[in-house]
Amino acid sequence: MQAFMMKFKEIYDGYMFGLVLFVGVFLLLRDVPLLRKKKLMRDMKIAKALGYTYIVGGIALFIIAKVYRG
Numbered sequence: 001m002q003a004f005m006m007k008f009k010e011i012y013d014g015y016m017f018g019l020v021l022f023v024g025v026f027l028l029l030r031d032v033p034l035l036r037k038k039k040l041m042r043d044m045k046i047a048k049a050l051g052y053t054y055i056v057g058g059i060a061l062f063i064i065a066k067v068y069r070g
Helices: 002-011 014-037 041-067
Strands: none
Touching: 014 041
């Protein structure tokens, strides 16, 4: 487990954090309105849920990576 967490800390740095947040914000600000305009409500709800998941999950993973002391 310790080896996994050390490798995770190496991979999940500030760049990866920014990328994950960008994807989440992009989904919410770009894809959701386009899907709503095309009247694809089920897909819009999925995109919205994924956007929030990316944002919340990205923040949580970043905190876990920074707090872990291995």
